[in-house]
Amino acid sequence: MTYDRVIIGAGMFGLYAAKMFGRMGQNTVVLEADSDAMLRASFVNQARVHNGYHYPRSMATAKQAGQYFGRFSEEFGDCINRSFTKVYATSTNFSWTNAAEFKAFCAAAGITCEQVDHRKFFNDGVVDGVFLTEEYSFDADLIRTKMMRELSSMDNVQVLFSHRVDKITRKNSHFIVTACGEEYETDFVLNATYASANEILDMAGFDPLPTKYELCEIILGEPSDTLKPYGITVMDGPFFSVMPFGCSDYHSLTSVCFTPHATSYDKLPTLKCQERSGECHPGCLQNCDLCNAKPKSAFHYMHGLMRKYLKSEYEFNYVRSHFALKLILKASEIDDSRPTVIKESSKDPAFVTVLSGKINTIYDLEEVLNG
Amino acid sequence: MDNKEKSMVSAIFYLGSDAEQTYSYIEKACELIDAMFEHYEIIAVNDCEDRSAEYLKLRYQESDRSAPLTIVNMSVKQGVECAMNAGIDIAIGDYLFEFDNINSGLPAGVIMDCFRKSAEGYDIVTASPREGGTGTSKLFYRIFNRFSHSRGKIGTDGMHLLSRRAVNRLHAINSYIPYRKAAYAASGLRTATLNYDPATKFVSVKDDRTGKAIDALILYTDAAYRLSLFISLFMFAIAAAAGIYTLVVYLSLKPVAGWTTSMAVISAGFSGMFLLFAIVIKYLSLLVNLVFQNQKYLVASVDKVQHH
Incomplete structure (x- = not known):
């Protein structure tokens, strides 16, 4: 079968690209290894609609996030939780920033930041600045439903689940992508697989991206009545974040130190748990959230960290954990930036890889799709 | 279990x-x-x-x-x-x-x-x-x-x-x-x-x-406090003794001896003062560290x- 566009990966970026291609009238197929869309990193994350606060060491990332914040909040307004107050705090110790710098950074980035007394939220001495900010939480389940509804109304877009790509070959001016024994011929492949980006690049014979991998745990729990109306993030360093998880009744709990359970610096993710899982290996990454070899929860450590900072009335009761493999560009460790990476490995036929750590930077895709 | x-x-x-x-x-x-x-x-x-x-x-x-x-x-x-x-x-x-x-x-x-x-x-x-x-x-x-x-x-x-x-x-x-x-x-x-x-x-x-x-x-x-207090009292005692001695010299009409006493008081006084300064400076440096060093x-x- 021949398609104008073949997209590998039905995460947020893959689906959004399919929608854009569909609107352009291009015959598009999305090949997804899992049984449904957005089951990995698009779902297993803090669900934060970034407005730039999270990147005080990278003004470029902050401004980019700020620009897309309004647009995303409008387009996906029915999939977003705006009903909470977002609190950012700078830690007294071990932070790469401080209250004065954070305030100046927000002013420079043009984002809301109102300093308040720490005593309402935090124990004495643990933070040097507390700020009320504007940030939302997206609901991946609602976004999935919305996106799939929109795509199903397009005759020229097909989304095929349980279609793991197992071969990519080049034939003259086309790529032939093989999944489930079927061949999909195209002159434009979009690799939107995030954590599997290098796996797909490797399969197609292209150079990998310089990345590292982290097996991350997001904890969902029930917030106490006092915590419920707030999302709280302590930054910038080995701290934590507790905030509403989309439109659900749960809050997510994450921490810089304890959320990552394992790290791999290899070209393809090599993790100890793969030996236990059986099916998963560096060249064939499975869904960590469905895996039997998931690590033991780090809830006690994350909760301990949260308790050290927050007053006792801001409580969080464990419900369940989700796991996903995250990909971090090695260059982003110094400034903590999360730029969207768009790599064109081949021009004619086109082979483009796109990845980003933030959901609301999907608009960066326009550069590829309209180009 | x-x-x-x-x-x-x-x-x-x-x-x-x-x-x-x-x-x-x-x-x-x-x-x-x-x-x-x-x-x-x-x-x-x-x-x-x-x-x-x-x-x-x-x-x-x-x-x-x-x-x-x-x-x-x-x-x-x-x-x-x-x-x-x-x-x-x-x-x-x-x-x-x-x-x-x-x-x-x-x-x-x-x-x-x-x-x-x-x-x-x-x-x-x-x-x-x-x-x-x-x-x-x-x-x-x-x-x-x-x-x-x-x-x-x-x-x-x-x-x-x-x-x-x-x-x-x-x-x-x-x-x-x-x-x-x-x-x-x-x-x-x-x-x-x-x-x-x-x-x-x-x-x-x-x-x-x-x-x-x-x-x-x-x-x-309070060791440093006690030490500085002791030095202060000691200096006071010297100064008082020198005063009495000066008075005695004055009364006995031997003014040359007064010059010697004055020099002794001045040198002892300055020594004590510098010692006190040393303690005060140490206190101040610690206070600066405690209060201002973030x-x-x-x-x-x-x-x-x-x-x-």
Whole structure:
């Protein structure tokens, strides 16, 4: 079968690209290894609609996030939780920033930041600045439903689940992508697989991206009545974040130190748990959230960290954990930036890889799709 | 059935220069803590002992311990007090075990004994060797305890156990803790000391002991105050005696002798004044550190060693 566009990966970026291609009238197929869309990193994350606060060491990332914040909040307004107050705090110790710098950074980035007394939220001495900010939480389940509804109304877009790509070959001016024994011929492949980006690049014979991998745990729990109306993030360093998880009744709990359970610096993710899982290996990454070899929860450590900072009335009761493999560009460790990476490995036929750590930077895709 | 304690504890280690000995000490301590507690974390403070830190990181990754290991790498060597303060600040445990000295000769059972003692209502428990410490350190502790008004007495120690409440209290009292054991004794919280017979010879950590001793005596005792008071009174006595003598000379009509007395008073007065100035300047420098110095220590990076 021949398609104008073949997209590998039905995460947020893959689906959004399919929608854009569909609107352009291009015959598009999305090949997804899992049984449904957005089951990995698009779902297993803090669900934060970034407005730039999270990147005080990278003004470029902050401004980019700020620009897309309004647009995303409008387009996906029915999939977003705006009903909470977002609190950012700078830690007294071990932070790469401080209250004065954070305030100046927000002013420079043009984002809301109102300093308040720490005593309402935090124990004495643990933070040097507390700020009320504007940030939302997206609901991946609602976004999935919305996106799939929109795509199903397009005759020229097909989304095929349980279609793991197992071969990519080049034939003259086309790529032939093989999944489930079927061949999909195209002159434009979009690799939107995030954590599997290098796996797909490797399969197609292209150079990998310089990345590292982290097996991350997001904890969902029930917030106490006092915590419920707030999302709280302590930054910038080995701290934590507790905030509403989309439109659900749960809050997510994450921490810089304890959320990552394992790290791999290899070209393809090599993790100890793969030996236990059986099916998963560096060249064939499975869904960590469905895996039997998931690590033991780090809830006690994350909760301990949260308790050290927050007053006792801001409580969080464990419900369940989700796991996903995250990909971090090695260059982003110094400034903590999360730029969207768009790599064109081949021009004619086109082979483009796109990845980003933030959901609301999907608009960066326009550069590829309209180009 | 799992009878492990449910409290979350942090074990903070000051890395020594001997990589293998340091790892072996940490491994042994962790084995004991692992047997006692369900959840614990290990914090290793690397005060420019990079070889020990690297060795620990490698060996820990190879081990099957599930507790997270955090290595705090200090930017420049800042001494055991600063380094351990950094370790305490990053710790998240309900209880903190401080291991300053890998040559403390701490016997196996002492860690649990300290925790049990803490459960009796002591926020700070110190394990102290029955034998060990140098003659000068013993003299220092004697002077310190003589002039200190703290409830607890300080001495040579091998380990401290602190409750989270104690850590919070200490940070509320001072933003900067230049000498932890004196601060613990002065915290006003209930403290206890358990004595132990060292399993191996106790060897003190090499540090800026003289500077630390002077700081501690000035900050946590009234020794300096008493000394300055004594000097003031002594100078007053000299001045008074000189005055009487001058009067006597004046009355006996021998003015040449008056010139000698004046010179004596002036030189003695200036000597005393300069001595007082020295103490005042020391006080002021400490006050500047306590009030204005926001950065307590400089940390280069924090490494997290993960298991899964």
